[in-house]
Amino acid sequence: MASETQEGWRGWREATQEALYGSGGFYRTAxxxxxxxxxxxxxxxxxxxxxxxxxxxxxxxxxxxxxxxxxxxxxxxxxxxxxxxxxxxxxxxxxxxxxxxxxxxxxxxxxxxxxxxxxxxxxxxxxxxxxxxxxxxxxVDVAEVDAAGVARRVLVRGDGTERLGGPPTGAEAAWLARWWPLAGEEGLRAEIxxxxxxxxxxxxxxxxxxxxxxxxxGHTAAARPPFGTLTGFRAGRETRPVPDGSCDITAxxxxxxxxxxxxxxxxxxxxxxxxxxxxxxxxxxxxxxxGARPPLALASSDPAAYVRALANASRAAELLAPxxxxxxxxxxxxxxxxxxxxxxxxxxxxxxx
The missing domain is CATH 3.40.50.12710 (Rossmann fold)
Structure with a gap:
Protein backbone atom coordinates (compact mmCIF):
# COMPACT_ATOMS: atom_id res chain seq x y z
CA MET A 1 0.00 0.00 0.00
CA ALA A 2 2.81 2.43 0.81
CA SER A 3 4.31 2.02 -2.64
CA GLU A 4 0.94 2.84 -4.23
CA THR A 5 0.87 6.29 -2.64
CA GLN A 6 4.30 7.30 -3.89
CA GLU A 7 4.47 10.04 -6.50
CA GLY A 8 0.90 11.14 -5.78
CA TRP A 9 -0.86 7.88 -6.66
CA ARG A 10 -3.86 7.16 -4.40
CA GLY A 11 -7.01 5.10 -4.46
CA TRP A 12 -10.12 6.87 -5.74
CA ARG A 13 -11.71 6.87 -2.29
CA GLU A 14 -8.88 8.80 -0.63
CA ALA A 15 -8.48 11.16 -3.57
CA THR A 16 -12.21 11.89 -3.78
CA GLN A 17 -12.53 12.43 -0.04
CA GLU A 18 -9.97 15.22 -0.15
CA ALA A 19 -11.23 16.66 -3.44
CA LEU A 20 -14.83 16.93 -2.22
CA TYR A 21 -14.59 17.38 1.54
CA GLY A 22 -11.04 18.51 2.36
CA SER A 23 -10.28 22.05 3.49
CA GLY A 24 -10.18 23.22 -0.13
CA GLY A 25 -12.72 20.68 -1.36
CA PHE A 26 -15.52 21.18 -3.84
CA TYR A 27 -18.35 21.01 -1.30
CA ARG A 28 -16.67 23.38 1.13
CA THR A 29 -15.61 26.09 -1.29
CA ALA A 30 -18.07 26.23 -4.25
CA VAL A 140 -15.46 4.73 -2.98
CA ASP A 141 -12.49 2.87 -4.37
CA VAL A 142 -12.61 1.48 -7.90
CA ALA A 143 -11.46 -1.91 -9.17
CA GLU A 144 -10.62 -2.84 -12.77
CA VAL A 145 -9.77 -6.17 -14.40
CA ASP A 146 -6.26 -6.27 -15.87
CA ALA A 147 -4.98 -8.13 -18.93
CA ALA A 148 -4.45 -11.30 -16.86
CA GLY A 149 -8.07 -11.31 -15.68
CA VAL A 150 -7.24 -10.09 -12.16
CA ALA A 151 -9.26 -7.33 -10.48
CA ARG A 152 -6.96 -4.56 -9.23
CA ARG A 153 -7.51 -1.27 -7.39
CA VAL A 154 -7.49 1.78 -9.66
CA LEU A 155 -5.06 4.47 -8.53
CA VAL A 156 -5.35 8.11 -9.55
CA ARG A 157 -3.29 11.30 -9.44
CA GLY A 158 -4.52 14.83 -8.94
CA ASP A 159 -4.80 15.42 -12.69
CA GLY A 160 -7.10 12.41 -13.13
CA THR A 161 -4.48 10.10 -14.65
CA GLU A 162 -5.08 6.48 -13.64
CA ARG A 163 -3.07 3.30 -13.28
CA LEU A 164 -3.70 -0.11 -11.72
CA GLY A 165 -2.42 -1.02 -8.26
CA GLY A 166 -2.66 -4.20 -6.26
CA PRO A 167 -5.73 -6.44 -5.90
CA PRO A 168 -8.37 -5.48 -3.32
CA THR A 169 -7.98 -7.34 -0.05
CA GLY A 170 -9.93 -8.04 3.13
CA ALA A 171 -13.39 -6.48 3.43
CA GLU A 172 -13.15 -4.81 0.01
CA ALA A 173 -12.40 -8.12 -1.70
CA ALA A 174 -15.28 -9.76 0.19
CA TRP A 175 -17.65 -6.95 -0.83
CA LEU A 176 -16.73 -7.35 -4.50
CA ALA A 177 -17.18 -11.11 -4.36
CA ARG A 178 -20.63 -10.74 -2.83
CA TRP A 179 -22.07 -7.68 -4.51
CA TRP A 180 -20.16 -6.95 -7.72
CA PRO A 181 -18.05 -9.91 -8.85
CA LEU A 182 -15.85 -9.05 -11.80
CA ALA A 183 -15.49 -11.65 -14.54
CA GLY A 184 -12.12 -12.08 -16.22
CA GLU A 185 -12.67 -9.66 -19.12
CA GLU A 186 -10.05 -6.91 -19.26
CA GLY A 187 -11.36 -3.41 -18.59
CA LEU A 188 -14.43 -4.36 -16.56
CA ARG A 189 -14.80 -2.03 -13.56
CA ALA A 190 -16.64 -1.89 -10.27
CA GLU A 191 -17.09 0.74 -7.58
CA ILE A 192 -16.53 -0.84 -4.16
CA GLY A 218 -28.48 3.33 -8.52
CA HIS A 219 -28.37 -0.28 -9.61
CA THR A 220 -28.79 -3.79 -8.24
CA ALA A 221 -27.02 -7.09 -8.82
CA ALA A 222 -29.29 -7.91 -11.76
CA ALA A 223 -27.97 -4.95 -13.76
CA ARG A 224 -24.56 -3.70 -12.64
CA PRO A 225 -22.95 -1.32 -15.16
CA PRO A 226 -20.04 -3.31 -16.65
CA PHE A 227 -17.60 -0.40 -16.74
CA GLY A 228 -18.73 1.45 -13.62
CA THR A 229 -20.25 4.92 -13.42
CA LEU A 230 -17.56 7.17 -11.93
CA THR A 231 -17.87 10.64 -13.45
CA GLY A 232 -17.62 14.36 -12.74
CA PHE A 233 -19.89 17.42 -13.02
CA ARG A 234 -18.83 21.01 -13.44
CA ALA A 235 -20.99 24.05 -14.27
CA GLY A 236 -23.96 21.94 -15.28
CA ARG A 237 -22.05 19.58 -17.58
CA GLU A 238 -20.78 16.07 -17.16
CA THR A 239 -17.02 16.00 -17.29
CA ARG A 240 -14.04 13.76 -16.70
CA PRO A 241 -13.61 13.11 -12.98
CA VAL A 242 -10.52 14.91 -11.74
CA PRO A 243 -9.84 14.85 -7.97
CA ASP A 244 -8.49 18.39 -7.68
CA GLY A 245 -11.48 20.09 -6.00
CA SER A 246 -12.72 21.71 -9.21
CA CYS A 247 -15.68 19.39 -9.89
CA ASP A 248 -18.18 17.09 -8.28
CA ILE A 249 -17.17 13.41 -8.37
CA THR A 250 -19.97 10.88 -8.26
CA ALA A 251 -20.81 7.24 -8.93
CA GLY A 291 -47.76 15.20 -14.40
CA ALA A 292 -51.36 15.24 -15.68
CA ARG A 293 -52.24 18.23 -17.86
CA PRO A 294 -55.09 20.41 -16.61
CA PRO A 295 -58.44 20.20 -18.45
CA LEU A 296 -58.77 22.64 -21.33
CA ALA A 297 -62.02 23.92 -19.87
CA LEU A 298 -60.00 25.53 -17.08
CA ALA A 299 -58.31 27.78 -19.68
CA SER A 300 -61.66 29.46 -20.27
CA SER A 301 -62.99 29.52 -16.73
CA ASP A 302 -59.75 30.52 -14.97
CA PRO A 303 -56.86 31.28 -17.39
CA ALA A 304 -54.36 32.10 -14.62
CA ALA A 305 -55.07 28.83 -12.81
CA TYR A 306 -54.72 26.95 -16.10
CA VAL A 307 -51.28 28.47 -16.73
CA ARG A 308 -50.15 27.57 -13.20
CA ALA A 309 -51.45 24.02 -13.53
CA LEU A 310 -49.79 23.64 -16.92
CA ALA A 311 -46.46 24.79 -15.48
CA ASN A 312 -46.80 22.30 -12.63
CA ALA A 313 -47.52 19.52 -15.09
CA SER A 314 -44.33 20.36 -16.97
CA ARG A 315 -42.28 20.36 -13.77
CA ALA A 316 -43.84 17.09 -12.69
CA ALA A 317 -43.02 15.52 -16.04
CA GLU A 318 -39.33 16.30 -15.50
CA LEU A 319 -39.37 14.65 -12.08
CA LEU A 320 -41.05 11.54 -13.53
CA ALA A 321 -39.23 11.30 -16.86
CA PRO A 322 -37.79 7.92 -17.93
Missing amino acids: PEGPAGHFRTSVHASPLFAGAVARLLCRVDAALGRPASLAFVDMAAGRGELVSGVLAALPAAVSARTRAYAVEVAGRPEGLDHRIEWRAEPPHGVTGLLFANEWLDNVP GLPRDAAWASAVASLDAGLAVAADY HVALDAVAAAHAERCAPGHTPPPALTRPQREVLRALGVT GGLGDFGWLLQPVGAVDAAALLVDVADDEEQ
Whole structure:
Protein backbone atom coordinates (compact mmCIF):
# COMPACT_ATOMS: atom_id res chain seq x y z
CA MET A 1 0.00 0.00 0.00
CA ALA A 2 2.81 2.43 0.81
CA SER A 3 4.31 2.02 -2.64
CA GLU A 4 0.94 2.84 -4.23
CA THR A 5 0.87 6.29 -2.64
CA GLN A 6 4.30 7.30 -3.89
CA GLU A 7 4.47 10.04 -6.50
CA GLY A 8 0.90 11.14 -5.78
CA TRP A 9 -0.86 7.88 -6.66
CA ARG A 10 -3.86 7.16 -4.40
CA GLY A 11 -7.01 5.10 -4.46
CA TRP A 12 -10.12 6.87 -5.74
CA ARG A 13 -11.71 6.87 -2.29
CA GLU A 14 -8.88 8.80 -0.63
CA ALA A 15 -8.48 11.16 -3.57
CA THR A 16 -12.21 11.89 -3.78
CA GLN A 17 -12.53 12.43 -0.04
CA GLU A 18 -9.97 15.22 -0.15
CA ALA A 19 -11.23 16.66 -3.44
CA LEU A 20 -14.83 16.93 -2.22
CA TYR A 21 -14.59 17.38 1.54
CA GLY A 22 -11.04 18.51 2.36
CA SER A 23 -10.28 22.05 3.49
CA GLY A 24 -10.18 23.22 -0.13
CA GLY A 25 -12.72 20.68 -1.36
CA PHE A 26 -15.52 21.18 -3.84
CA TYR A 27 -18.35 21.01 -1.30
CA ARG A 28 -16.67 23.38 1.13
CA THR A 29 -15.61 26.09 -1.29
CA ALA A 30 -18.07 26.23 -4.25
CA PRO A 31 -19.85 29.55 -3.53
CA GLU A 32 -22.89 28.70 -5.64
CA GLY A 33 -23.35 25.33 -3.93
CA PRO A 34 -24.20 22.08 -5.71
CA ALA A 35 -27.01 23.74 -7.66
CA GLY A 36 -24.43 25.63 -9.68
CA HIS A 37 -22.95 22.41 -11.03
CA PHE A 38 -25.72 19.83 -11.40
CA ARG A 39 -29.51 19.74 -11.40
CA THR A 40 -31.22 17.54 -8.83
CA SER A 41 -34.90 16.83 -8.23
CA VAL A 42 -34.83 19.42 -5.44
CA HIS A 43 -33.73 22.14 -7.86
CA ALA A 44 -36.04 21.00 -10.66
CA SER A 45 -39.33 21.82 -8.95
CA PRO A 46 -40.93 22.69 -5.60
CA LEU A 47 -43.24 19.76 -6.32
CA PHE A 48 -40.44 17.50 -5.09
CA ALA A 49 -40.29 19.16 -1.66
CA GLY A 50 -44.08 19.01 -1.55
CA ALA A 51 -44.01 15.27 -2.16
CA VAL A 52 -41.38 14.77 0.56
CA ALA A 53 -43.53 16.85 2.93
CA ARG A 54 -46.46 14.58 2.12
CA LEU A 55 -44.30 11.55 2.88
CA LEU A 56 -43.30 13.12 6.20
CA CYS A 57 -47.00 13.55 7.04
CA ARG A 58 -47.61 9.88 6.30
CA VAL A 59 -44.67 8.85 8.46
CA ASP A 60 -46.07 11.10 11.19
CA ALA A 61 -49.44 9.34 11.01
CA ALA A 62 -47.79 5.90 11.02
CA LEU A 63 -45.91 6.86 14.19
CA GLY A 64 -49.07 8.02 15.92
CA ARG A 65 -48.30 11.72 15.54
CA PRO A 66 -45.51 12.06 18.12
CA ALA A 67 -45.04 15.26 20.10
CA SER A 68 -41.71 15.87 18.33
CA LEU A 69 -41.33 14.88 14.68
CA ALA A 70 -37.91 15.09 13.00
CA PHE A 71 -37.08 15.84 9.39
CA VAL A 72 -33.40 15.23 8.67
CA ASP A 73 -32.05 16.43 5.31
CA MET A 74 -28.79 14.61 4.57
CA ALA A 75 -26.31 16.41 2.28
CA ALA A 76 -28.53 19.48 2.49
CA GLY A 77 -26.60 21.67 0.03
CA ARG A 78 -27.81 25.17 0.75
CA GLY A 79 -30.92 23.98 2.57
CA GLU A 80 -33.24 24.01 -0.44
CA LEU A 81 -35.08 20.76 0.36
CA VAL A 82 -35.52 21.23 4.08
CA SER A 83 -36.76 24.79 3.49
CA GLY A 84 -39.23 23.58 0.89
CA VAL A 85 -40.50 20.80 3.11
CA LEU A 86 -41.13 23.19 6.01
CA ALA A 87 -42.99 25.55 3.71
CA ALA A 88 -45.19 22.72 2.38
CA LEU A 89 -46.17 21.14 5.70
CA PRO A 90 -49.65 21.64 7.13
CA ALA A 91 -49.55 23.97 10.12
CA ALA A 92 -50.40 21.24 12.64
CA VAL A 93 -47.48 19.09 11.50
CA SER A 94 -45.09 22.01 11.10
CA ALA A 95 -45.66 23.03 14.71
CA ARG A 96 -44.33 19.66 15.91
CA THR A 97 -41.49 19.32 13.40
CA ARG A 98 -37.81 19.77 14.21
CA ALA A 99 -35.83 20.29 11.02
CA TYR A 100 -32.16 19.36 10.64
CA ALA A 101 -29.82 20.07 7.73
CA VAL A 102 -26.72 17.85 7.62
CA GLU A 103 -23.93 19.33 5.49
CA VAL A 104 -20.14 19.82 5.58
CA ALA A 105 -20.36 23.38 4.22
CA GLY A 106 -21.24 26.30 6.49
CA ARG A 107 -24.75 27.46 7.19
CA PRO A 108 -26.09 29.78 4.45
CA GLU A 109 -27.15 33.27 5.39
CA GLY A 110 -30.88 33.87 5.66
CA LEU A 111 -31.83 30.26 6.30
CA ASP A 112 -35.04 29.70 8.28
CA HIS A 113 -34.14 29.92 11.98
CA ARG A 114 -36.11 26.72 12.65
CA ILE A 115 -33.54 24.67 10.74
CA GLU A 116 -30.69 23.27 12.84
CA TRP A 117 -27.48 23.10 10.77
CA ARG A 118 -25.24 20.15 11.67
CA ALA A 119 -22.22 18.24 10.42
CA GLU A 120 -23.71 14.91 11.54
CA PRO A 121 -27.31 13.66 11.82
CA PRO A 122 -28.96 13.93 15.24
CA HIS A 123 -29.36 10.69 17.18
CA GLY A 124 -32.40 9.33 18.95
CA VAL A 125 -34.96 11.15 16.81
CA THR A 126 -38.29 9.99 15.41
CA GLY A 127 -39.42 10.88 11.91
CA LEU A 128 -38.03 10.98 8.37
CA LEU A 129 -34.38 11.00 7.34
CA PHE A 130 -34.07 11.91 3.65
CA ALA A 131 -30.87 11.56 1.64
CA ASN A 132 -31.26 13.00 -1.86
CA GLU A 133 -28.11 12.35 -3.90
CA TRP A 134 -25.99 11.84 -0.79
CA LEU A 135 -24.69 8.30 -1.17
CA ASP A 136 -23.41 8.86 -4.72
CA ASN A 137 -20.98 11.39 -3.19
CA VAL A 138 -19.71 9.06 -0.47
CA PRO A 139 -16.24 8.28 -1.89
CA VAL A 140 -15.46 4.73 -2.98
CA ASP A 141 -12.49 2.87 -4.37
CA VAL A 142 -12.61 1.48 -7.90
CA ALA A 143 -11.46 -1.91 -9.17
CA GLU A 144 -10.62 -2.84 -12.77
CA VAL A 145 -9.77 -6.17 -14.40
CA ASP A 146 -6.26 -6.27 -15.87
CA ALA A 147 -4.98 -8.13 -18.93
CA ALA A 148 -4.45 -11.30 -16.86
CA GLY A 149 -8.07 -11.31 -15.68
CA VAL A 150 -7.24 -10.09 -12.16
CA ALA A 151 -9.26 -7.33 -10.48
CA ARG A 152 -6.96 -4.56 -9.23
CA ARG A 153 -7.51 -1.27 -7.39
CA VAL A 154 -7.49 1.78 -9.66
CA LEU A 155 -5.06 4.47 -8.53
CA VAL A 156 -5.35 8.11 -9.55
CA ARG A 157 -3.29 11.30 -9.44
CA GLY A 158 -4.52 14.83 -8.94
CA ASP A 159 -4.80 15.42 -12.69
CA GLY A 160 -7.10 12.41 -13.13
CA THR A 161 -4.48 10.10 -14.65
CA GLU A 162 -5.08 6.48 -13.64
CA ARG A 163 -3.07 3.30 -13.28
CA LEU A 164 -3.70 -0.11 -11.72
CA GLY A 165 -2.42 -1.02 -8.26
CA GLY A 166 -2.66 -4.20 -6.26
CA PRO A 167 -5.73 -6.44 -5.90
CA PRO A 168 -8.37 -5.48 -3.32
CA THR A 169 -7.98 -7.34 -0.05
CA GLY A 170 -9.93 -8.04 3.13
CA ALA A 171 -13.39 -6.48 3.43
CA GLU A 172 -13.15 -4.81 0.01
CA ALA A 173 -12.40 -8.12 -1.70
CA ALA A 174 -15.28 -9.76 0.19
CA TRP A 175 -17.65 -6.95 -0.83
CA LEU A 176 -16.73 -7.35 -4.50
CA ALA A 177 -17.18 -11.11 -4.36
CA ARG A 178 -20.63 -10.74 -2.83
CA TRP A 179 -22.07 -7.68 -4.51
CA TRP A 180 -20.16 -6.95 -7.72
CA PRO A 181 -18.05 -9.91 -8.85
CA LEU A 182 -15.85 -9.05 -11.80
CA ALA A 183 -15.49 -11.65 -14.54
CA GLY A 184 -12.12 -12.08 -16.22
CA GLU A 185 -12.67 -9.66 -19.12
CA GLU A 186 -10.05 -6.91 -19.26
CA GLY A 187 -11.36 -3.41 -18.59
CA LEU A 188 -14.43 -4.36 -16.56
CA ARG A 189 -14.80 -2.03 -13.56
CA ALA A 190 -16.64 -1.89 -10.27
CA GLU A 191 -17.09 0.74 -7.58
CA ILE A 192 -16.53 -0.84 -4.16
CA GLY A 193 -19.53 0.36 -2.17
CA LEU A 194 -18.41 -0.70 1.29
CA PRO A 195 -18.08 2.91 2.63
CA ARG A 196 -21.61 3.68 1.44
CA ASP A 197 -23.01 0.65 3.19
CA ALA A 198 -21.38 1.78 6.44
CA ALA A 199 -22.50 5.41 5.99
CA TRP A 200 -26.10 4.38 5.33
CA ALA A 201 -26.25 1.92 8.23
CA SER A 202 -24.94 4.66 10.54
CA ALA A 203 -27.48 7.20 9.26
CA VAL A 204 -30.40 4.79 9.67
CA ALA A 205 -29.21 3.94 13.18
CA SER A 206 -29.66 7.60 14.15
CA LEU A 207 -33.45 7.07 14.02
CA ASP A 208 -35.29 5.60 16.98
CA ALA A 209 -38.33 5.12 14.77
CA GLY A 210 -39.54 6.29 11.39
CA LEU A 211 -38.27 6.02 7.84
CA ALA A 212 -34.95 6.59 6.11
CA VAL A 213 -34.98 7.29 2.38
CA ALA A 214 -32.06 7.31 -0.06
CA ALA A 215 -32.91 8.76 -3.47
CA ASP A 216 -30.11 8.29 -5.99
CA TYR A 217 -29.11 6.95 -9.36
CA GLY A 218 -28.48 3.33 -8.52
CA HIS A 219 -28.37 -0.28 -9.61
CA THR A 220 -28.79 -3.79 -8.24
CA ALA A 221 -27.02 -7.09 -8.82
CA ALA A 222 -29.29 -7.91 -11.76
CA ALA A 223 -27.97 -4.95 -13.76
CA ARG A 224 -24.56 -3.70 -12.64
CA PRO A 225 -22.95 -1.32 -15.16
CA PRO A 226 -20.04 -3.31 -16.65
CA PHE A 227 -17.60 -0.40 -16.74
CA GLY A 228 -18.73 1.45 -13.62
CA THR A 229 -20.25 4.92 -13.42
CA LEU A 230 -17.56 7.17 -11.93
CA THR A 231 -17.87 10.64 -13.45
CA GLY A 232 -17.62 14.36 -12.74
CA PHE A 233 -19.89 17.42 -13.02
CA ARG A 234 -18.83 21.01 -13.44
CA ALA A 235 -20.99 24.05 -14.27
CA GLY A 236 -23.96 21.94 -15.28
CA ARG A 237 -22.05 19.58 -17.58
CA GLU A 238 -20.78 16.07 -17.16
CA THR A 239 -17.02 16.00 -17.29
CA ARG A 240 -14.04 13.76 -16.70
CA PRO A 241 -13.61 13.11 -12.98
CA VAL A 242 -10.52 14.91 -11.74
CA PRO A 243 -9.84 14.85 -7.97
CA ASP A 244 -8.49 18.39 -7.68
CA GLY A 245 -11.48 20.09 -6.00
CA SER A 246 -12.72 21.71 -9.21
CA CYS A 247 -15.68 19.39 -9.89
CA ASP A 248 -18.18 17.09 -8.28
CA ILE A 249 -17.17 13.41 -8.37
CA THR A 250 -19.97 10.88 -8.26
CA ALA A 251 -20.81 7.24 -8.93
CA HIS A 252 -24.12 5.40 -8.91
CA VAL A 253 -25.12 3.44 -5.80
CA ALA A 254 -25.43 -0.32 -5.29
CA LEU A 255 -28.81 0.05 -3.61
CA ASP A 256 -29.22 -3.63 -2.76
CA ALA A 257 -25.94 -3.68 -0.85
CA VAL A 258 -26.88 -0.47 0.98
CA ALA A 259 -30.27 -1.91 1.98
CA ALA A 260 -28.67 -5.09 3.34
CA ALA A 261 -26.17 -3.12 5.43
CA HIS A 262 -28.84 -1.85 7.83
CA ALA A 263 -30.39 -5.27 8.32
CA GLU A 264 -27.02 -6.84 9.02
CA ARG A 265 -26.22 -4.20 11.65
CA CYS A 266 -29.33 -5.01 13.66
CA ALA A 267 -29.03 -7.04 16.85
CA PRO A 268 -28.96 -10.84 16.47
CA GLY A 269 -32.45 -12.26 16.44
CA HIS A 270 -34.00 -8.92 15.47
CA THR A 271 -35.48 -8.80 11.99
CA PRO A 272 -36.07 -5.22 10.81
CA PRO A 273 -39.18 -4.39 8.77
CA PRO A 274 -38.65 -4.93 5.04
CA ALA A 275 -37.15 -2.17 2.92
CA LEU A 276 -38.47 -1.20 -0.49
CA THR A 277 -36.61 -0.08 -3.60
CA ARG A 278 -38.77 1.67 -6.18
CA PRO A 279 -38.18 4.05 -9.12
CA GLN A 280 -38.74 7.71 -8.35
CA ARG A 281 -41.58 8.06 -10.84
CA GLU A 282 -43.55 5.34 -9.01
CA VAL A 283 -42.97 6.84 -5.57
CA LEU A 284 -43.74 10.40 -6.60
CA ARG A 285 -46.96 9.36 -8.30
CA ALA A 286 -48.00 7.66 -5.07
CA LEU A 287 -47.23 10.95 -3.30
CA GLY A 288 -49.45 12.96 -5.62
CA VAL A 289 -47.06 14.10 -8.38
CA THR A 290 -48.84 12.96 -11.54
CA GLY A 291 -47.76 15.20 -14.40
CA ALA A 292 -51.36 15.24 -15.68
CA ARG A 293 -52.24 18.23 -17.86
CA PRO A 294 -55.09 20.41 -16.61
CA PRO A 295 -58.44 20.20 -18.45
CA LEU A 296 -58.77 22.64 -21.33
CA ALA A 297 -62.02 23.92 -19.87
CA LEU A 298 -60.00 25.53 -17.08
CA ALA A 299 -58.31 27.78 -19.68
CA SER A 300 -61.66 29.46 -20.27
CA SER A 301 -62.99 29.52 -16.73
CA ASP A 302 -59.75 30.52 -14.97
CA PRO A 303 -56.86 31.28 -17.39
CA ALA A 304 -54.36 32.10 -14.62
CA ALA A 305 -55.07 28.83 -12.81
CA TYR A 306 -54.72 26.95 -16.10
CA VAL A 307 -51.28 28.47 -16.73
CA ARG A 308 -50.15 27.57 -13.20
CA ALA A 309 -51.45 24.02 -13.53
CA LEU A 310 -49.79 23.64 -16.92
CA ALA A 311 -46.46 24.79 -15.48
CA ASN A 312 -46.80 22.30 -12.63
CA ALA A 313 -47.52 19.52 -15.09
CA SER A 314 -44.33 20.36 -16.97
CA ARG A 315 -42.28 20.36 -13.77
CA ALA A 316 -43.84 17.09 -12.69
CA ALA A 317 -43.02 15.52 -16.04
CA GLU A 318 -39.33 16.30 -15.50
CA LEU A 319 -39.37 14.65 -12.08
CA LEU A 320 -41.05 11.54 -13.53
CA ALA A 321 -39.23 11.30 -16.86
CA PRO A 322 -37.79 7.92 -17.93
CA GLY A 323 -34.15 8.30 -18.82
CA GLY A 324 -33.88 11.23 -16.42
CA LEU A 325 -34.90 12.04 -12.86
CA GLY A 326 -37.69 9.48 -12.97
CA ASP A 327 -35.07 6.72 -13.12
CA PHE A 328 -33.72 7.54 -9.68
CA GLY A 329 -34.04 4.66 -7.24
CA TRP A 330 -35.69 5.31 -3.89
CA LEU A 331 -34.66 3.04 -1.04
CA LEU A 332 -37.26 3.26 1.72
CA GLN A 333 -35.87 1.74 4.92
CA PRO A 334 -38.32 1.65 7.87
CA VAL A 335 -37.24 1.70 11.50
CA GLY A 336 -39.62 0.38 14.12
CA ALA A 337 -43.29 -0.33 13.45
CA VAL A 338 -43.50 1.44 10.09
CA ASP A 339 -44.74 -0.27 6.93
CA ALA A 340 -42.90 1.25 3.96
CA ALA A 341 -45.37 -0.15 1.41
CA ALA A 342 -48.34 1.34 3.26
CA LEU A 343 -46.75 4.79 3.03
CA LEU A 344 -47.09 4.65 -0.76
CA VAL A 345 -50.83 4.05 -0.69
CA ASP A 346 -52.86 7.20 -1.32
CA VAL A 347 -54.03 8.73 1.96
CA ALA A 348 -57.06 11.00 1.80
CA ASP A 349 -56.20 13.09 4.85
CA ASP A 350 -52.62 14.00 3.91
CA GLU A 351 -53.39 17.70 4.12
CA GLU A 352 -55.67 17.49 7.17
CA GLN A 353 -53.06 16.70 9.80
